[in-house]
Amino acid sequence: MSDAVQRRVLVTGTSGLLGRAVAQLLHDRGFFVRTLQRRAVESPWESVQGSVVDPDVTARAVAGMDAVVHLAAKVSFTGAWEDFVTTNIVGTRQLLTAAQHEGLRDFVFVSSPSVAHFGSSIVGAPAGTANPALARGSYARSKAAAEEIALAEDSPEFRVTAIRPHVVWGPGDTQLVERVVERARAGRLPLLDGGRALIDTTYVDNAAEAIVRGLERMDYAHGQALVVTNGEPRPVGELIAGICAAAGVQAPGYSVPGWLARGAGSLIEKAWLAAGSRGWVHDEPPMTRFLAEQLSTAHWFDQRYTQAVLDWTPAVSLDEGLALLAQYYRR
């Protein structure tokens, strides 16, 4: 860092895999790190506990900071729309307001490529514009709205960038890896269309690095949304097989046509919501339309612009990541 003064960064959402990695990396790079999370957790960093929608909490969290990296979000394939609105839209709005009020300079909004994914294949495409009306599923729609709100606040005095890591995974990941492993173990994970769809993913260390670069390269990154991936598209069937192999479980051996899964996903999703509201089920539905679309359509991206803006390339390859995952499961 060229600044003589140590920069102070608030990181939200550090209970998750990526948030933790970002905080650690910032700390390693010499930033002063403060975290904000809902639950009380043991943390090596200065920590504020509470909700991002609470003005008192956000005011305390941003006090004395220079920048925010905002990862906190409700991430789920299902759930009531209102919950997504509260956490993802209202929460982001609240944090922006607090940061602006406190006079912070930079704001990194961690987003998702799904904000610009409208159900069809993405084949080597650039980031695209977030669209809450077209995005699929409550998570993507709410993140799209939040990203719009955040980028609208960008100005030379208050710089905002949106970093969209695509399908982040790594050791200790409860989102993708655990779900794949759990379902595979239960024999509840079909491949769609033979798992042919080419999907680019992001190893967690690469995603964390790119987010930190977003902050460091704010001169170039502000005002835009950048998709971040490993730049190594793979057929989804191979990815799942790779994750299963790392975790030592049997890879899925059966395949379902994509159109069938998409249709069935819609029905199951509705049934699960109804059942959930009656207290009959407590877990996530085995298939949703959003998930079916994610697993049966290609989504991989043109990374040239992102890598130029961030002056960054992924350090951990897909196969190296899978090896690290296997190491983790062997422990």
Place this chain on the structure above:
Amino acid sequence: MPSTSAVDPAGTSRQWHYLDNESDVAATGMDPVGTLLCVHGNPTWSYLWRTLLAEATSPETLAAGGPWRVIAVDQLDMGFSERTDTFRRLEDRINDLSDFTDALALSGPVVSVGHDWGGLISLGWATRHREQLAAVVLTNTAVHPAGFSLPPALKLALHPAVHKWGTTTSTAFLRITHGLGQPSLAEDVRDAFMAPYKTVARRAGVGNFVADIPFATDHPSRPTLDAVSDDIRTLGVPALMFWGPKDPVFSDRYLRDLLTRLPQADVHRFEGASHLVQEDRDIATPTFAWLTQKVLSQDVPSDAANETTATGYTSMLAELDSRRSDTSTAVVDMLPDGHGTRTLSWSQLSRDVDDLAAGLRELGVTSGKRVSLLVPPGINLTTLIYACLRLGAIIVVADAGLGTAGMSRAIKGAGPDYLIGIERALAGARLYNWPGVRIAAEDFTPSSAAAKKALFDVAATVPQLMANGRVVRLAGTATVFTPPAPDADAAVLFTSGSTGPAKGVVYTNRRLSAMRDALKATYKLEAGTALVAGFAPFALLGPALGATTVTPDMDVTAPRTLTAKALADAAAAIDATVVFASPAALVNVVATAAELTPAQQKALSDVGLILSAGAPLALPLLEQVQQLAPNAALHTPYGMTEALPVTDIDLPGIRAAGVGNGVCVGTPVSGATVMIAPVAADGTVIPKPTTEAGVTGEILIRAPHVKERYDRLWITQEQSTSIPGWHRSGDVGHLDTEGRLWVEGRMAHILTMSDGVTTPVAAEQAVERVPAVARAAVVGVGPAGTQAAVAIVETTPAVKRSGLAPMPLATAVREAARTVGLQLSAVLVIDAMPTDVRHNSKIDRAKLSQWAGRMLAGKKAGQP
């Protein structure tokens, strides 16, 4: 605007609707370099020419010389021009157009542009405005239907019972025309074409236009038509024709007719396009490129790629002529199933050639006529070829290796005046309506002769012509043949069509001779050489080389049918010293080597040179060939239909080159030069030729035996010579420090990934070393510049279902590709690769890439 047309009373004025880009031209601040006067046909309107209006002031056009003014009229009673309630005939319409240009006081050079019956009207205007006329541009049109039967579609439209209903009362004629788009017209475009013709009253002109087609000789418009179609012969200006060959009305026959009247014309046939060629393809960009070249620039572009003046010229017939009294063997056919041989001496061959030439001339085959030869290699074909060369007729050689559909497209594209074929070919000619006066290559059996002559509509047979010619020659009349001009067209050969429709490639006498000389000098083929002709293109050169030639017993449409025994027998028949063969043939020769008798083994061991031409041959296979012919130098030339051969390498050379990025094809042959045009990161070619070692790019060729041009493919020809002085091969490769060329694949097959340009061959070779893999293709999927690399493999045994490779195979293939620095995104298995028919070896990677793209997007993939 005042009308002087006979149909109108004196003093009549008519209202015209027309498109004019005058304000766009003014906005450029430059003076127009000329005017395009565009005339639509029936039932369209000036909207048809909108792309020309847009392109006329584009930055590219301005940079090339300046803006063009484009005026596109709606003819009277058509489009949004006045409905006159008159019946305007051809003479009126030509006069109307002159009235229109008079009223506009058009000054400066004018290019007439026409489509459909508007082509005839625009040419009529052209013949009457010669002082202003700079060039003519024609698209799917006709000037003279005489001698042709009316196409069924028009016949129906003209029928009194249908005519009024079809053209005026209903919108049938309009809708049929709009339905001709290839691909289909967009809905808004259809609507636009229909816009001026919404009511019966507004369609009167459409019906009258059709009724004015002067098909019958006593038609009132016939004199004008005759005058225009004769007068255009003396226009003396550059002409350009863009043609959609799928047009059911203005078919290729009208193009051929126009070419007899405007022989100076440049032609581009857009294979697959139809009547509305300006809707089906981009004609605007090439039109202005052509105008820049032919009208604006006065100097003829030098075509140094061909270096014609650098070498002397010896006619293809020179050896034949010098051996008129030589009774030694010239040509031998190995008859099927060991039924011995048919042999002609040099004196017999030269006599037969002259007899046949005289007979063909009696039938009307003269200098410049095109003769399609659908006859298998052997003495008959050789005699035909040299008889045509004798006459200065142009041989058209579309071989069965193109497949029936490909051959049909090729023959129709070349448009032969005569078609000489064996019975099967004549059946094809009848079935697919191939053009040309038909001649049977052999006499029919007497019992069926009359019936078959009628069935195949045959004008003569080759033996008859030869006999006729002999009589004529013995009578002493017309025995002198004028030698064809060195730079006159001599042959049209065809590319294999593995990269789109087969392209016709034109060779002049000089270039054919140069091909012979390159072979002769490179391989030291002295007169007296005895060669086995197992590779068609070179086989026709035997008599020109002064070499004794034997054609082995094989089905030439399937090179793989050449057995070791057949090859050895052919070699034994003439004590062969040289063998020309295709790779597929050699594969089978090696596979059937166990059947050889000691005598046959001996015949092969006497061979001193084997050429394997067509596609590269794997080293292990060459080693096996070497075992069969231990005293032969094994050479594999590299080349293409457009330039053959270009480089050469022998077996020790291949061993010395070892493994590298691509296939090492050696150093340039006698007379040829090779350079590289580097490829930029986005896959585009930088037009700065280099010989720097290790630079990958498009392979550029310069040689006296490079093609003259592509046939009726003006745009393709321009692209192939866009780097001045060179033929752009479309192949990609690099030179090494020893000046050897390494071919890395086709330009169309390069992968443009985010870390730069990659060629597939090295990775494919690496992947093919994985034990389970029989054949591999590496393609890019996704947008240029950020493609993902995908390997597609054929396995042994073949898979039943194409799809993702199983994990162990995928892992092995990935690791193999990584050894040459390529990261694969996916590995797919396929039951069988799509390949070309002629060689069965060129993998269609473009198709594979699209298929892989569908596969990996989770879409329904179907077959590649």
